[in-house]
Amino acid sequence: xxxxxxxxxGKASRSLAExxxxxxxxxxxxxxxxxxxxxxxxxxxxxxxxxxxVHLIHGPGCPVCVTPVALIDQALAIAAxxxxxxxxxxxxxxxxxxAEDLLSVKSRGADVRxxxxxxxxxxxxxxxxxREVVFFAVGFETTAxxxxxxxxxxxxxxxxxxxxxxxHVRVPPALEAILASPRRRVDAFLAAGxxxxxxxxxxxVPLAAKHRVPIVVTGFEPLDLLQGILMAVRQLEExxxxxxxxxxxxxxxGGNRTAQxxxxxxxxxxxxxxxxxxGIPSSGFGLRAAYASFDAGRRFGVQDxxxxxxxxxxxxxxxxxxxxxxxxxxxxxxxxxxxxxxATMVSSEGACAAYYRYRRFDPVEAP
Amino acid sequence: MTAxxxxxxxxxxxxxxxxxxxxxxxxxxxxxxxxxLFLPILGTDPAGQHDSAVVEAAGARWAFTTDGFVVSPxxxxxxxxxxxxxxxxxxxxxxxxxxxxxxxxxxxxxxxxDLAELRALVASMKAxxxxxxxxxxxxxxxxxxxxxxxxxxxxxxxxxxxxxxxxIHPRKVRPGDAVIVSGDLGRHGIAVMSVREGLAFESPxxxxxxxxxxxxxxxxxxxxxxxxxxxxxxxGLASVxxxxxxxxxxxxxxxxAAVPVNEAVAAACEILGLDPLYVACExxxxxxxxxxxxxxxxxxxxxxxxxxxxxxxxRVTSGPAGRVSLRTALGTWRLLDLLSGExxxxxx
Numbered sequence: 001x002x003x004x005x006x007x008x009x010g011k012a013s014r015s016l017a018e019x020x021x022x023x024x025x026x027x028x029x030x031x032x033x034x035x036x037x038x039x040x041x042x043x044x045x046x047x048x049x050x051x052x053x054v055h056l057i058h059g060p061g062c063p064v065c066v067t068p069v070a071l072i073d074q075a076l077a078i079a080a081x082x083x084x085x086x087x088x089x090x091x092x093x094x095x096x097x098x099a100e101d102l103l104s105v106k107s108r109g110a111d112v113r114x115x116x117x118x119x120x121x122x123x124x125x126x127x128x129x130x131r132e133v134v135f136f137a138v139g140f141e142t143t144a145x146x147x148x149x150x151x152x153x154x155x156x157x158x159x160x161x162x163x164x165x166x167x168h169v170r171v172p173p174a175l176e177a178i179l180a181s182p183r184r185r186v187d188a189f190l191a192a193g194x195x196x197x198x199x200x201x202x203x204x205v206p207l208a209a210k211h212r213v214p215i216v217v218t219g220f221e222p223l224d225l226l227q228g229i230l231m232a233v234r235q236l237e238e239x240x241x242x243x244x245x246x247x248x249x250x251x252x253x254g255g256n257r258t259a260q261x262x263x264x265x266x267x268x269x270x271x272x273x274x275x276x277x278x279g280i281p282s283s284g285f286g287l288r289a290a291y292a293s294f295d296a297g298r299r300f301g302v303q304d305x306x307x308x309x310x311x312x313x314x315x316x317x318x319x320x321x322x323x324x325x326x327x328x329x330x331x332x333x334x335x336x337x338x339x340x341x342x343a344t345m346v347s348s349e350g351a352c353a354a355y356y357r358y359r360r361f362d363p364v365e366a367p
Numbered sequence: 368m369t370a371x372x373x374x375x376x377x378x379x380x381x382x383x384x385x386x387x388x389x390x391x392x393x394x395x396x397x398x399x400x401x402x403x404l405f406l407p408i409l410g411t412d413p414a415g416q417h418d419s420a421v422v423e424a425a426g427a428r429w430a431f432t433t434d435g436f437v438v439s440p441x442x443x444x445x446x447x448x449x450x451x452x453x454x455x456x457x458x459x460x461x462x463x464x465x466x467x468x469x470x471x472x473x474x475x476x477x478x479x480x481d482l483a484e485l486r487a488l489v490a491s492m493k494a495x496x497x498x499x500x501x502x503x504x505x506x507x508x509x510x511x512x513x514x515x516x517x518x519x520x521x522x523x524x525x526x527x528x529x530x531x532x533x534x535i536h537p538r539k540v541r542p543g544d545a546v547i548v549s550g551d552l553g554r555h556g557i558a559v560m561s562v563r564e565g566l567a568f569e570s571p572x573x574x575x576x577x578x579x580x581x582x583x584x585x586x587x588x589x590x591x592x593x594x595x596x597x598x599x600x601x602x603g604l605a606s607v608x609x610x611x612x613x614x615x616x617x618x619x620x621x622x623x624a625a626v627p628v629n630e631a632v633a634a635a636c637e638i639l640g641l642d643p644l645y646v647a648c649e650x651x652x653x654x655x656x657x658x659x660x661x662x663x664x665x666x667x668x669x670x671x672x673x674x675x676x677x678x679x680x681x682r683v684t685s686g687p688a689g690r691v692s693l694r695t696a697l698g699t700w701r702l703l704d705l706l707s708g709e710x711x712x713x714x715x
């Protein structure tokens with residue numbers, strides 16, 4: 001497949017890994033921010049190609065994983081209402097709330113649908129004026145523009161039966177929180193390429209300077225990741241702490257201005273709770289006051305629903321890179337994709353899910 | 368950030384008191400349903416699990432199987448529900464090495480179903496049965512109130528004669544067997560999904576929906592010692608390899624680069640965040656036979672149009688029972704696990 005196979009070439013991968021091996025002189029810990037990157041690393045076994053001095057730490061960049069339980073509970077309460085058609089990306093359906101997940105509510109008769117775009121939900125609202133169509137707007141800066149567009153479009157068309165349950169999160173405040181933590185173990189970041197395709201690279205410059213940490217905007221294919229790792233390791237070895245762009249084929253320094261303008265028009269920066277991690281200032285987007293009538297939490301009066309969390313899941317430590325999934329006592333025993341304790345075990349970008357699926361056992365007997 | 372790790376929290380485990388969609392998804396949950404509910408009550412031996420049961424009657428061995436068909440949409444690029452209902456059962460018979468002899472069918476019709484559509488589906492069934500050289504000999508019809516079914520559900524059952532000396536069963540798989548697929552994977556799942564979700568691709572993906580019994584017959588006629596056959600329907604190739612590795616108490620090593628996947632299917636999977644190794648086929652089979660016979664089997668299959676893309680994709684080893692490993696294009700290894708629940712399209 002063009003534009004994919006080139007970036008999965010075995011020979012080029014091994015050659016890049018060899019260059020990394022020759023560059024490294026001491027141990028370094030790199031955090032890949034995005035869950036999509038984590039899955040690529042585990043799926044393609046990239047860590048097995050790296051020298052033992054390069055440690056990859058899996059970051060918090062899985063929107064499904066960090067959506068607070070309270071918000072899942074709000075989603076469940078809304079979806080259960082008879083007048084509601086609840087639309088969500090597929091990822092969210094198996095994420096456990098306090099007591100159950102969206103698939104369970106669906107199996108009891110709720111109208112829960114998987115859509116591929118918020119615009120699909122908007123189309124549904126147009127076709128079914130008799131239904132309250134609610135879209136679960138989860139994601140990082142990557143999905144924010146399309147969600148903003150849907151709200152703006154609904155306003156233009158006067159679609160009174162469309163609303164959104166918003167749980168948008170932003171990457172830079174999360175990196176700031178990780179860097180400010182006394183338990184910081186991260187020497188460099190591989191920033192999430194798709195987020196930067198929207199937002200550009202500028203907001204990472206102050207972070208890199210303040211914390212003396214290299215940040216390399218990195219793509220998602222094996223060669224992208226290996227090249228990103230090499231760029232980060234070179235900076236560390238040379239004592240530099242800069243923002244570099246490995247994913248230049250998609251990411252412009254200024255990002256996508258049209259998308260940013262849409263976000264700016266519909267959303268405002270807010271404080272947000274991250275599941276397993278806690279509150280992080282200015283780390284989310286919420287609807288601006290002018291669009292408050294599209295806020296599903298408000299429309300259905302569920303904003304005050306709080307989540308009931310159990311203490312057995314250590315996903316907060318996993319999301320901060322302080323624990324590898326296989327080090328968690330619950331991993332693969334009391335916590336599996338069928339009976340997850342936390343979202344990291346069910347999300348398609350969750351670190352625990354990646355290890356369960358690709359690394360639960362060692363794939364082959366050690367030679 | 369929360370400083371105390373004991374405050375970090377997630378919810379309690381879920382228990383299913385009701386049927387979930389994933390109970391029919393071909394993955395771990397369906398396995399739980401069969402092994403935890405059906406088999407204990409019915410008293411069926413789990414070691415007997417195969418695409419068809421083998422029964423002895425009238426001095427011969429017969430394969431016997433049944434299958435329900437509920438696909439939505441009922442028509443998709445490359446086939447429809449009627450064809451699927453015939454090929455599904457014919458192929459399950461073929462997986463036991465049987466030549467299909469006769470089929471039965473039962474229709475559950477929803478009040479209000481367009482008779483023109485029913486006529487077209489039945490005509491499809493007839494054409495498919497003719498193509499397979501099998502007769503539909505008996506049937507049943509039920510009609511339910513509007514809203515109590517999704518248009519039409521079709522069930523078929525079939526019997527087929529197993530030739531003397533043919534013994535195809537998961538328990539016969541052993542270390543040293545080669546794993547062969549009869550063609551490219553994932554077409555059916557992606558073709559159905561493209562219609563269901565209204566996705567348009569530059570080059571449309573057509574379903575592989577079709578019979579494979581003639582491929583099996585050709586392998587047998589050429590004297591190949593087939594140990595096991597399985598059609599990779601729900602759950603795809605990955606589920607087949609896991610089922611067989613568990614049933615036979617062996618390990619399987621597969622080679623990702625060797626698995627034939629059509630370019631458009633691969634592209635659709637990339638976009639949707641799906642893995643083609645888990646996507647359903649309806650006209651493919653996976654064959655296990657001694658490695659020394661692999662080249663000859665490939666030659667036999669490739670001489671038939673439906674087998675032209677046949678490929679050896681892996682081998683059976685004496686590693687840990689049930690372990691399926693995949694060598695990636697980079698030369699690294701990972702598990703190829705049974706799917707938990709359904710594959711759900713991702714966010715970004």
